[in-house]
Amino acid sequence: xxxxxxxxxxxKGKVAIVxxxxxGIGAAISRRLAGDGAIxxxxxxxxxxxxxxVVAEIEQAGGEAEAISADVSxxxxxxxxxxxxxxxxxxxxxxxxNAGVGEFRPLEAVDEDHYIxxxxxxxxxxxxxxxxxxxxxxxxxxxxxxxxxxxAQSAPPGGSVxxxxxxxxxxxTKSHAAELGxxxxxxxxxxxxxxxxxxxxxxxxxxxxxxxVEHTALRRLGTPNDIADVVAFLASHEGRWxxxxxxxxxxxxx
Ligand SMILES: NC(=O)c1ccc[n+]([C@@H]2O[C@H](COP(=O)([O-])OP(=O)(O)OC[C@H]3O[C@@H](n4cnc5c(N)ncnc54)[C@H](OP(=O)(O)O)[C@@H]3O)[C@@H](O)[C@H]2O)c1
Numbered sequence: 422x423x424x425x426x427x428x429x430x431x432x433k434g435k436v437a438i439v440x441x442x443x444x445g446i447g448a449a450i451s452r453r454l455a456g457d458g459a460i461x462x463x464x465x466x467x468x469x470x471x472x473x474x475v476v477a478e479i480e481q482a483g484g485e486a487e488a489i490s491a492d493v494s495x496x497x498x499x500x501x502x503x504x505x506x507x508x509x510x511x512x513x514x515x516x517x518x519n520a521g522v523g524e525f526r527p528l529e530a531v532d533e534d535h536y537i538x539x540x541x542x543x544x545x546x547x548x549x550x551x552x553x554x555x556x557x558x559x560x561x562x563x564x565x566x567x568x569x570x571x572x573a574q575s576a577p578p579g580g581s582v583x584x585x586x587x588x589x590x591x592x593x594t595k596s597h598a599a600e601l602g603x604x605x606x607x608x609x610x611x612x613x614x615x616x617x618x619x620x621x622x623x624x625x626x627x628x629x630x631x632x633x634v635e636h637t638a639l640r641r642l643g644t645p646n647d648i649a650d651v652v653a654f655l656a657s658h659e660g661r662w663x664x665x666x667x668x669x670x671x672x673x674x675x
Contacts, residue, residue, distance in 0.1 A: 433458035441520030445618030449645030455484035493546025562605025598665030614671025638673025
């Protein structure tokens with residue numbers, strides 16, 4: 422390896438948890454971090470088959486991964502996810518809070534279940550996963566990367582609960598960064614724009630997706646790999662001086 426490049430794929434020996442690692446953006450992040458050398462815990466809530474596929478892909482590429490189920494809206498399951506990770510691998514270095522529910526509803530269709538579901542996964546899950554991780558990182562510190570959304574700032578109509586949940590994620594990102602920085606734990610958020618996943622197709626009709634492309638500088642939708650590369654940078658040695666930031670990864674969407 423050329424001098425000065427020894428940290429370029431420097432996640433060897435590190436253990437990363439990716440919540441919602443079974444599909445979409447989380448699956449791409451899992452593959453990328455494993456490609457950089459980390460042992461990856463692929464978190465999922467329901468879709469065991471999808472989680473197993475991601476683990477198999479990582480193993481076929483020479484990496485190491487394990488699928489662990491945990492509905493992050495359930496505190497007991499969050500704690501079990503971290504306990505099983507420590508029992509299996511003995512350390513934790515990186516937490517990617519990616520699991521999220523995206524559902525758009527006009528105000529008149531908002532009910533308590535919708536509110537509880539979105540805040541339960543997007544905010545409460547992230548908060549208590551962060552608490553667990555911060556208790557388990559070693560003396561060298563750790564990295565936490567939260568997946569927020571451009572919708573936190575754009576707050577489109579019909580997205581009040583989703584946008585508010587992601588705005589909460591951004592506030593927590595800054596607060597946790599300030600609180601955990603003295604222990605060399607960085608906390609950042611990546612804010613994707615429209616990214617080609619199941620969530621996008623469930624919420625936004627194809628014709629509207631194509632119309633939105635005209636509002637991006639780069640004239641295309643994002644791919645999960647576009648987001649995973651940004652996350653990998655923040656998790657790497659090269660990202661060590663960045664904390665408390667919300668990094669837009671959206672092809673210049675406005
Ligand atoms: N796609 C976009 O355009 C876009 C834009 C901005 C931000 N984001 C954000 O990016 C993140 C990933 O989104 P995505 O588009 O990749 O979503 P996705 O395709 O719907 O995948 C969601 C992932 O989260 C997991 N998950 C859902 N509920 C969970 C729960 N209660 N506990 C644990 N895991 C749970 C799913 O697991 P199962 O497979 O077990 O269901 C799946 O792995 C989310 O935070 C989302 O808000 C997405």
